[in-house]
Amino acid sequence: MSSSLKQTASQSERRFKRLVPVDHSSVSFDGGFWKSWSDTVRNVTIPTQHKRLEEEGFLEVLDFDKPAGPLARPIQPSGLSMQHFFDSDFGKWIEAASYTLKKHPNPDVEAKIDAIVDKLEQGQMADGYLNSWFIRREPENRWTNLRDLHEMYSMGHLLEGAVAYFEATGKRKFLDVMIRAVDHIADTFGTEPGKLRGYDAHEEIELALVKLYRVTKDPRHLKLATYFVDERGQMPSYYDEEARKRGDDPAKYVYQTYAYSQAHMPVREQTQVVGHAVRAMYLFSAMADLAYENDDQSLKDACDRLFDNLTGRQLYVTGGLGPSASNEGFTREYDLPNETAYAETCAAVALGFWSHRMAQIDLDSKFTDALETVLFNGALSGISRDGEHYFYENALESHGQHRRWKWHYCPCCPTNIARFITSLGQYFYSANEGTLAVHLYGENSSELTIGDSFLRLRQQTAYPWDGDIKLSFCLSATSTFTLKLRIPGWCHSSKVSINGESVDITSSTEKGYVSISRSWKDGDELRLSFDMPVERLYANPAVGEDAGRVALRRGPVVYCVEQADLGSEPQQLRITPQASITSRFDADFLGGATVLEGDALEADTSSWKGTLYRTVPAELKTRSFKAIPYHLWANRDEGAMQVWLAEK
Ligand code: FUB
Numbered sequence: 198m199s200s201s202l203k204q205t206a207s208q209s210e211r212r213f214k215r216l217v218p219v220d221h222s223s224v225s226f227d228g229g230f231w232k233s234w235s236d237t238v239r240n241v242t243i244p245t246q247h248k249r250l251e252e253e254g255f256l257e258v259l260d261f262d263k264p265a266g267p268l269a270r271p272i273q274p275s276g277l278s279m280q281h282f283f284d285s286d287f288g289k290w291i292e293a294a295s296y297t298l299k300k301h302p303n304p305d306v307e308a309k310i311d312a313i314v315d316k317l318e319q320g321q322m323a324d325g326y327l328n329s330w331f332i333r334r335e336p337e338n339r340w341t342n343l344r345d346l347h348e349m350y351s352m353g354h355l356l357e358g359a360v361a362y363f364e365a366t367g368k369r370k371f372l373d374v375m376i377r378a379v380d381h382i383a384d385t386f387g388t389e390p391g392k393l394r395g396y397d398a399h400e401e402i403e404l405a406l407v408k409l410y411r412v413t414k415d416p417r418h419l420k421l422a423t424y425f426v427d428e429r430g431q432m433p434s435y436y437d438e439e440a441r442k443r444g445d446d447p448a449k450y451v452y453q454t455y456a457y458s459q460a461h462m463p464v465r466e467q468t469q470v471v472g473h474a475v476r477a478m479y480l481f482s483a484m485a486d487l488a489y490e491n492d493d494q495s496l497k498d499a500c501d502r503l504f505d506n507l508t509g510r511q512l513y514v515t516g517g518l519g520p521s522a523s524n525e526g527f528t529r530e531y532d533l534p535n536e537t538a539y540a541e542t543c544a545a546v547a548l549g550f551w552s553h554r555m556a557q558i559d560l561d562s563k564f565t566d567a568l569e570t571v572l573f574n575g576a577l578s579g580i581s582r583d584g585e586h587y588f589y590e591n592a593l594e595s596h597g598q599h600r601r602w603k604w605h606y607c608p609c610c611p612t613n614i615a616r617f618i619t620s621l622g623q624y625f626y627s628a629n630e631g632t633l634a635v636h637l638y639g640e641n642s643s644e645l646t647i648g649d650s651f652l653r654l655r656q657q658t659a660y661p662w663d664g665d666i667k668l669s670f671c672l673s674a675t676s677t678f679t680l681k682l683r684i685p686g687w688c689h690s691s692k693v694s695i696n697g698e699s700v701d702i703t704s705s706t707e708k709g710y711v712s713i714s715r716s717w718k719d720g721d722e723l724r725l726s727f728d729m730p731v732e733r734l735y736a737n738p739a740v741g742e743d744a745g746r747v748a749l750r751r752g753p754v755v756y757c758v759e760q761a762d763l764g765s766e767p768q769q770l771r772i773t774p775q776a777s778i779t780s781r782f783d784a785d786f787l788g789g790a791t792v793l794e795g796d797a798l799e800a801d802t803s804s805w806k807g808t809l810y811r812t813v814p815a816e817l818k819t820r821s822f823k824a825i826p827y828h829l830w831a832n833r834d835e836g837a838m839q840v841w842l843a844e845k
């Protein structure tokens with residue numbers, strides 16, 4: 198039996214018909230929306246982030262031959278200093294930078310990565326342990342506080358960096374260093390006698406181990422990831438036992454509940470998304486990975502419940518998530534305040550990771566719709582148009598107090614959005630023996646393999662500003678496969694034609710993907726047309742903050758009104774239900790974007806001077822307004838902004 202036939206047989210025995218995402222480097226953004234973002238991240242973000250890591254002393258933690266200096270970040274009440282996880286920041290930077298290297302070799306970036314790797318190798322302990330904080334400052338305390346101190350979180354990010362760097366360059370040193378670190382973790386944790394039954398409170402190592410397994414094919418790496426996910430939330434809590442061992446009272450836990458780390462009950466029993474948002478998204482990404490690798494229906498079911506809970510009750514219209522600063526996460530369902538929204542960039546990026554993984558085991562556009570929403574809104578808003586300023590919190594309303602910063606006290610978000618964009622190609626397509634799925638739209642050309650066929654596919658489109666897309670097929674030989682095209686959830690009217698002949702899509706659409714099975718030949722041309730009107734969105738009445746308000750969306754892009762255009766605060770604007778709102782592409786607006794324009798009402802404040810309350814409401818006068826894509830806000834002068842606009 199040929200190896201590809203063997204693979205087919207094992208696929209058919211599986212519960213999930215798994216899709217394999219394309220390698221990010223097989224997709225080139227040679228024009229259109231993502232070209233300028235990818236170029237900016239590669240040419241500006243990656244080098245400036247390294248500069249910041251140097252300037253801000255992040256890389257000094259690797260000077261293992263010098264005594265550790267004074268703390269750059271104080272210890273917080275939880276016992277954690279941001280410095281405990283500096284390794285994660287350069288780990289993520291290495292990962293983001295590595296994704297650029299395959300197509301754009303850069304000896305300077307490689308040298309910078311190699312310098313970090315040399316130091317990591319030098320500092321690694323004889324038993325494989327690797328964490329700069331503990332090695333330099335308190336080696337006797339390693340593995341004594343998984344609840345608070347991020348040891349495996351940091352190692353997980355180094356591991357993801359090592360996998361990406363190996364895949365980009367073929368250089369093994371970093372990968373081997375991290376495999377030794379993983380061997381050490383596996384010797385220390387697990388259910389076998391003599392091992393600790395612990396797991397890190399900040400999830401990350403789990404999904405990193407699955408990435409490692411996909412490179413090494415070593416079942417021990419998958420087993421370790423599975424152990425961490427299965428062990429999470431088992432009672433009695435490991436964290437209580439660990440605290441007692443340290444001489445701490447578990448009842449004095451700063452965050453009070455292990456729901457903060459999704460460790461309040463076994464993961465398969467969880468039905469509501471709770472706690473710290475980034476942690477939750479990393480955990481659920483790992484659960485989806487393990488459902489995929491282990492063919493585990495129970496993990497898939499848990500993910501489904503949690504996904505529906507998140508998207509049905511706890512997600513901002515922008516794809517932002519985790520409204521509260523106090524736990525960097527979730528509160529109660531439908532609690533979606535706009536001005537104080539925490540909505541951390543990392544959390545939106547990580548929702549992208551999770552939803553993408555879900556789509557590989559269950560091709561349902563509800564997952565890829567969520568991916569697209571974060572991509573064009575709540576994640577992309579985390580980086581400025583110049584590529585070197587950032588948001589940590591992605592508010593949906595501001596009075597001008599939210600400004601982008603050059604670097605952050607806790608800079609987890611910049612490198613996260615960078616790695617999302619530099620690896621974006623992998624999110625566009627996935628395939629298995631007989632299927633090619635197109636998840637995202639945007640100008641690109643890609644080199645894809647479906648079964649034994651090699652295909653060059655070109656997407657020509659001005660998406661997301663326009664809903665017309667041309668897919669051109671360049672095939673060396675005629676090839677039969679099923680093309681699955683995502684019909685975006687926001688689209689209410691779409692058309693597909695092949696070589697000028699229209700295709701009936703109503704009967705062949707399942708879970709938001711239209712299936713077209715045929716013999717594809719060189720030169721075939723498929724056209725997609727998604728109707729893209731300006732839409733008014735209303736929130737579930739349980740979201741008290743949005744009562745009487747409307748948000749504007751066109752295609753996948755959510756809009757906001759900024760004081761920079763209005764000249765006054767958008768909070769005084771009233772959108773009327775009958776107002777016509779038109780769209781126009783403005784090539785000069787922040788690199789080119791479609792803006793919305795229309796008439797609205799605005800309160801006349803001239804008669805209110807010195808009055809706070811009165812019995813006569815404000816008079817309203819007509820004025821014009823302009824709305825801009827939310828992801829582009831705060832790129833101009835300081836001022837107010839609003840996504841959910843009052844409706845009159
Ligand atoms: O704690 C590590 C990272 O820093 C988290 O993922 C972010 O929320 C920020 O707290």
Ligand code: ZN
Binds near residue numbers: 542544
């Ligand atoms: Zn972050």
